[in-house]
Amino acid sequence: MKQPLPLASVADPIAPEALTPFRNRNVYIENYGCQMNVSDSEVIASILAGAGYGSETDMRSADIILLNTCAIREKAEERVFGRLGEISSLKRKRPDLVLGVCGCMAQRIADQIAERAPYVDLVMGPDSYRNLPEAIENARGAPYIDTRLDPLEDYADIAPVRAEGVKAWLTIQRGCDKFCAFCVVPFVRGRERSVQLENVVEEARRLADSGVKEITLLGQTVNSYNDGRHDFADLLEAASEVNGIERIRFTSPHPSDATDAMIRVMGSNPKVCSHIHLPLQSGSDEVLTRMRRDYRVKEYMEVVEKLRANVPGAAITTDIIVGFPGETPAQFEETYRLMERVRYDGAFMFKYSERGGTVAQKRYADDIAEAEKIERLKRIIALQESVSAEIYASKIGTAAAVLAEGVSKRSGDDLFGKTDDFKTCVFPKGGVEIGSIVQVEIVNSTPHTLIGRSASRGG
Ligand code: SAH
Ligand code: SF4
Ligand code: F3S
Numbered sequence: 366m367k368q369p370l371p372l373a374s375v376a377d378p379i380a381p382e383a384l385t386p387f388r389n390r391n392v393y394i395e396n397y398g399c400q401m402n403v404s405d406s407e408v409i410a411s412i413l414a415g416a417g418y419g420s421e422t423d424m425r426s427a428d429i430i431l432l433n434t435c436a437i438r439e440k441a442e443e444r445v446f447g448r449l450g451e452i453s454s455l456k457r458k459r460p461d462l463v464l465g466v467c468g469c470m471a472q473r474i475a476d477q478i479a480e481r482a483p484y485v486d487l488v489m490g491p492d493s494y495r496n497l498p499e500a501i502e503n504a505r506g507a508p509y510i511d512t513r514l515d516p517l518e519d520y521a522d523i524a525p526v527r528a529e530g531v532k533a534w535l536t537i538q539r540g541c542d543k544f545c546a547f548c549v550v551p552f553v554r555g556r557e558r559s560v561q562l563e564n565v566v567e568e569a570r571r572l573a574d575s576g577v578k579e580i581t582l583l584g585q586t587v588n589s590y591n592d593g594r595h596d597f598a599d600l601l602e603a604a605s606e607v608n609g610i611e612r613i614r615f616t617s618p619h620p621s622d623a624t625d626a627m628i629r630v631m632g633s634n635p636k637v638c639s640h641i642h643l644p645l646q647s648g649s650d651e652v653l654t655r656m657r658r659d660y661r662v663k664e665y666m667e668v669v670e671k672l673r674a675n676v677p678g679a680a681i682t683t684d685i686i687v688g689f690p691g692e693t694p695a696q697f698e699e700t701y702r703l704m705e706r707v708r709y710d711g712a713f714m715f716k717y718s719e720r721g722g723t724v725a726q727k728r729y730a731d732d733i734a735e736a737e738k739i740e741r742l743k744r745i746i747a748l749q750e751s752v753s754a755e756i757y758a759s760k761i762g763t764a765a766a767v768l769a770e771g772v773s774k775r776s777g778d779d780l781f782g783k784t785d786d787f788k789t790c791v792f793p794k795g796g797v798e799i800g801s802i803v804q805v806e807i808v809n810s811t812p813h814t815l816i817g818r819s820a821s822r823g824g
Contacts, residue, residue, distance in 0.1 A: 391419035393427035397445060398435025400583055400616065401554075402468055404534040406433045407525030409467065409494050414526055416498035425455065429463040429501055434470035436549050438718035442470050449482040456484050463501050465489060469553040472512050473721075479508040487511075491539075491554055492518040514555035516540075521564045524571065531770055531800040533577045537565050537600065538584030543619065545646075546657040546725040547689060547717060550585055557585070559592045566603050573609030578800055579768055580604065581614040588618040588627055598626035605636040611802060612768060614638045614787070617684075620645075621660045623668045632675040639676050640710075640787035643668065644684035648703030649696035652689055657724060662703065669707055680710040680786035685745060688717040688738035690729030697741050704748055710756050710786070711813075712749045716742050750812050757788065757810035765790060765815065767805045769797050784815065792817030 392413050394406045409431065410420055421427040430452060435441040445466070456462050465487035466478055472490035479488060486504035489497060490512035500509050519539055527533055541550045542557040569580055582604070584590060590597040597615075604613050613636050618627075620643055631637050643665075647653050650661045672679045685700060704712070716738040719731040733741075765784040773779035773791050780799070781791045791814060792805045805817035 389419075390417075390428040391421040391426070392429040392431060393421040393424045394431045394433060395424070395448070396433050397441060398433070398437065398469060400534050400581070401536065401539075401585070402433045402435060404525065404536045404583055405468065405491060405494070406431075407527050407534070408520045408523050408536075409433070409497060410526040411523050412494055412497055413501075418498075420526075424452075428461070429465065430455075431465045431467050434466055434468040436469040436473040436553050436720070438715065439720075440718065442474070445470055446481060449478075449485065453482070453484050463487070463504050465497075465501070465504070467491070467494070467497075469549070472514070472553040473549060475508075475510045475512050479510065483508070490514065494520070516556045516558060519558055519560050521560045524568070529576075531577060531768065532579040532581070533572050534583050535565065535568055535572070535580045536560065536583045538587060538590050541585040542589075543586060543659070544657060544724065546655060546728070547686060547720065547723060549720040549723060552722055554585065557589065559584075559590050561592045562595045562600055562603055565600060566607060569604050569607040569610055573607050576800060578610065578802070579612035579614065580610055581616060583616060585617065586619040586622060587615045588624070589622040596624070596626070597622070598624065598630045601627070601630045601634065601637050605634050610636065612636060612638055612785070614640065616642050617644060618642065620658075620665050620668050623672075625671070628668075628671050628675050631672070631679070632677070638785050638787065639678050640680040640682070640785070641672060641676075642682045642684075643672075645700075645703065645707075646684060646686050647689065647692070647696070648700035649692070652692055652696050652700075655691060655725075655729070656686075656689060662699075666707075678786055680788070681707065682711040682787070683707075683709050683713075685712055685714045686717050687714070687741040687745065688733035690717070690725055690732055692717075692733055692741075701745060701748060704745060704752075708752050708756065709749065710788070711753055712745070714742055714745050714749065754810075754812040757812060757815060760788070760807045760815055761810055762807065764804050764806050765817070766802050767792065767817065768802050769799050771799060788815050789813065790815040790817050793819070795819070 396402050396406050434445045463486045466485055467489045471488045475488040485508050487500045488508050488510045492515040493511040496511055538559045540555045540557045544551050588597040590600055646658055719726050767782040767784055767790045769780045770782040773781045778794055779791050780794050784790055797803050806819055807815045808818040809816035
């Protein structure tokens, strides 16, 4: 199914005569990795729409297939190689098909992609998307590789082409300057840079005009946002002044940049949601030091306590890595105990995956046996499941404001949405309109979902 995309407001529109060869060609984009990639794919769609391409939701009917990839763990990259293998048969049948690899993995291992999947036409890093139309045009034979990092690129002048809905991602910062020892992001996304506050607010207005009610501000260390004149707390306040935007979320904040001003705005501004994703990584100071995380358990816990004291009903979720080089059983126990102490509403938990070029890879042997990593991971997952189940069950009998996002996949009679504190809630449709915030009475729960009974307008 071909859907014409609206013309994007690209800075430098392409002359109409130059578009002619592409008028009937369409692009399918497949996403891997984090929300940043989802947001980048919306930028890519805009750039390509500006160059005359249509969008395609069925890969088999597309003229151009782009995989927007992730490099965070080895498994993420192996999945993409597997997918490329599958797509290669399509490519054999239709040699005119253009196949591109974009994103963080493209940036990290362009040469390996060209070697292992020589049928790929383009390999484009996260700062090269403006060159995509030209690259597609010239892509024939050997892979065209463009992985220049541009410390100034923020795509701020490009209006992303988003799927319709009541929620939208809004990138406010690109890159990362933290260089945690395990992490590939600073290498594949370059230096930290913030979009000017005025541009963010303008984009939020545009979204509100198109019916969006909730925005999620995106950045790798989103709360270190600084455009030279404004910090993150300023931006939250400014975004909250946009009429029509009813909820503001952000991800991922870094514990070291969780300022009192940010916590104050979270507690006092009704549009800023009462949920924070605060990656801990490890509950051991020795491991945090080797990880080059620039806080210790004491500082992290101070942030948690301030949040709990100042943001009523604050939900806290986190990221944890087990099996970082040299992590002793006792150090792992510290993580386990800290998780018990904080009682996170939810957590993403990972086994350490060594990434070439990082400090950890250069300095430490990946010395925790795979079986031991799996064992540790299983233990914290079991702990988190039981804590989440208790927290979700404790909501039974309370009322929650839920933004109705869509019809539940399980039952056409139910809607789903998120509570202010980021819990998925399923509730009967009644007369509720999608996009409205409704009061739902919670009558049941699972470790990951709240079940609501009746809904009424308001919130
Ligand atoms: N910028 C975010 C994290 C982005 S990556 C932050 O600092 O909070 C998302 C998560 O992936 C990280 O929080 C970390 O838990 C995990 N991760 C990153 N590199 C990893 C690696 N090499 N092995 C396993 N997990 C990793
Ligand atoms: Fe990676 Fe650390 Fe930057 Fe997060 S803060 S993206 S974990 S380097
Ligand atoms: Fe993956 Fe890149 Fe995001 S490495 S986690 S897609 S920033």
